[in-house]
Amino acid sequence: VDLDTLDARISVCRACPRLVSWREEAAVTKRKSFADQPYWGRPVPGFGDEAPEILVVGLAPAANGSNRTSRMFTGDRAGDWLYAALYRAGFAAIPTSTHVGDGQRLRRVRIMSAVRCAPPGNKPATAERDACAPWMAAELAFVLPTVRVIVALGGYGWDAALRSLRDAGVRIPRPKPRFGHGARAEVETSDGRRIIVLGCFHPSQQNTFTGRLTERMLDELFADAKALCAT
């Protein structure tokens, strides 16, 4: 199995009835401003470099964002912030990510989410999170050999990243490191490689509108991630 095959398998998953209904309903009802656009309405695979040094882990697709466009963090405000920061850090080909075919390409970075279908209220149930964990594990298994830094977005991304790493046989410090913006956890793979997990506030409007997360904070975090890759 290669990454394309994995993506194809993920994109037809129907394991969570509530999320299948939600993602498909959003694709039919559509937000008014996107009424003339086709919606993806399916699980969203990871996007970016196939041998990344930096892995960005988010929560789940937004109903009118990547559930519409089919690309991680593409077509919503959180994505506007994330891709602009990746561009400023030199990881993205262009500063925006609006639709497949827009010319966006990521170098050294891959983005994936813990849950692959848009959940109501951006809150997946625990059973849905667990049902989706094997997809994250499968994708992580592909990219882990090259990953040096994991940027975990929000407490959800942080927990999901540590859980998936642990399940992949990576040694996690105990007690489990706590999430915070700029928090660092050093973990060790079974072959003795060090990976740094960096906590980052999620670039959701809740954080960016309130100033809890600023562009400067994101820039500093990706500068840290880049420096850690070089050590």
Ligand code: SF4
């Ligand atoms: Fe499948 Fe994950 Fe979507 Fe559930 S959330 S239907 S496990 S892809």
